[in-house]
Amino acid sequence: MASLGVRAQQPGAGENPVRMGKAAVAGPRRAALGELTNFNVAAVNTKRGASKSKPPAALKTKQPEAQPPQLEVQAVPEVPEHPQQLDVSMKEESELCQAFSEVLLTVEDVDQQDSDLPQHCSHYVKDIYKYLHELEQQQAVRPHYMQGYEITGRMRALLVDWLVQVHSRFQLLPETLYLTVAVLDRFLQVQPVSRRKLQLAGVTAMLVACKFEEMYAPESDVERHTLAKYLMELTLLDYDMVHLRPSEIAAAALCLSQLLLEGLPWSPTQQHYSTYDEAHLRPIMQRIAKNVVQINDGKTKFTAVKTKYSSSKLMKIALIPQLISPIIRSMAAAVDQTHRD
Template identity: 35%
Template sequence: MPAPRNAKTASNKLPWSGRAAAVDNAQAEKEENSQAKRSPSSPQGAPKKRSAFGDITNAHKSRQITGKKETAKAAPKRAPKGLAVLGVVKNNETNLRKPPSRIPLEPAQATEADCTAKKGPGEVVEESPSSELVAQEVLPIEDIDKALLADPYASAEYAKDIFAYMREREEKFVLPDYMENQPDITRDMRAILVDWMVEVQENFELTHETLYLAVKLLDHYLVKVTTMRDKLQLIGSTAILIASKFEERCPPCVDDFLYICDDAYKREELLAMEIGILRTLQFDINIPIAYRFLRRFAKCAHATMETLTLARFICELTLQEYDFVQERASRLAASCLLLALKMKNLSGWSPTLEHYSGYEAQELPPLVKRLNFLLTYRHDERLKAVRSKYSHRVFFEVAKMTPMDMLKLEEALQT
């Protein structure tokens, strides 16, 4: 049996900014390093195995004992370093609570013709009151890339073009309702598979971009290929392998995925599935994901790491929910951030956010309400990976935060 991949420590892996993520602030990369590369449930012995999805209904029973052991683990020692960086961030939530600056326009000088009314000869010239010019409020749009122009690694001069290109590409990857064409798999099976994929991302200490892209590859493959349930885990693990090769500097090897699947599949099957997925998708796997848009939008809002982590938690919960697969990545990211801002009692959708996201404030409330409903009511006991992950103090324990009341959220969205 091949040696587990957990021998590699977080200190050996440099933070990966990603392709489109290179335009984001290098400081944000350092802040999220403690989250992306060292998760609270990373293995101290070996990655957790799970057999193929023949026992899909009781997939979590074998993990109850190991789950208790993991909750007793101490937090990673490197976590305070990530938290200490928050003191450096000057544009924080305190700034968000301040009212926007008002820049009144200077009234134009009234001419003599405006101030007087000339009459005929011998008549008195009467002065008429000048018309009052109402000062207009001008909310300037901030250039969020200006501060990074001197950093050659940030590619700030290309940021707007890159994200505009991603917005165009996401229209090509809109997912249809494909579950009707899958006779042997269900929404619940897909949700359990994605829950397992989150565990793999933690165990192998992969970036969140890898997880989001792997779920996208899974969905786009299921759109085109009818699959049996006994091959579902093979597709999920292969999707992570492909996404790792695309996103990671040091991706896991094939033997690692065979091990994590409890040797339920052979090497030849995994390699054949990799070729099958790539050919089915025509090797076009640069799919826009919500995680990249979310980081960009949070930068526009000057959100702290705690607020951004709350938005990430909401966004990651949607990966398991089939009802959200048809949403565009940018709209989903914008709605998750807006809900997080409202939950933290911060300002709403600013002109800067509207400019860089492309969404106006009135376009987001319907999806924001659905996300809040997901937080409040829809909680499957079989799906524990995401909530357990974000309940750790490395992630500010955002999963323990009380969701907003629906009526209060309705009022907050109107302000």
């Protein structure tokens, strides 16, 4: 028991007596302090070996703690009293982009309702149509370009009549048919072909046109639009109209269509966007009327277009009574009178 009491009074192997603790705290022997300060630990240890009684001078002076890097604070620009001044340039740019705004135009902005639909390109439609008009001038078809050719205008009409049937058989888009005839005429006026290869040239033109066919049809009045398409397709057979621009024929067909169905004149808005007035379109309308009278009177055997537009799918638009009205006949008679003069 006595031995157990002696052992209880002695410090354990893992315990430190009070006097040992004081001596340990007094000595600069903790490595952790050296890691936290900026002084050279190796130099201090060398000096301590030379003079143990005198602490090194480095320990007398408290080293400054390492300062964290300072963040650069940028000056905040002053906010003007009127914030809308910042948007002046953006507003000016936006106003310039509105090519068809009511401020710049004196006619109705027909593209305003499409401003939220980027696929309609309403902000660039002015430049697009300007470019298309330039292409019409650059790629125009010469009148009577087949003079001296082995093929004639009648052979061309026979080919186009057959292409209309092929177009209907494969249910192609209307734009494909017009582009087919356009490619055909532009090819033939620079490269004459023989009778034997004329049909091959027509099929090839349709194949090329199919590469560019449109998949989005414009929205308009159904009856007026269908009648205009019928009147335009009749012009594909007319050799005397090959030199006219496609935009001229389209505008004249629409003008005649709305005149026959609704008695409406060519409006200032239509004149602005088509770039043609009614006086310019009237001779073309008269020529279209003559084509209608010839096919209704049985003076031509090329009837594929009329047969196509006599179907219920196309509203039997070729059979409407307006196409045998006095308006059509008077316009057709004006063409013959012009030729006699």
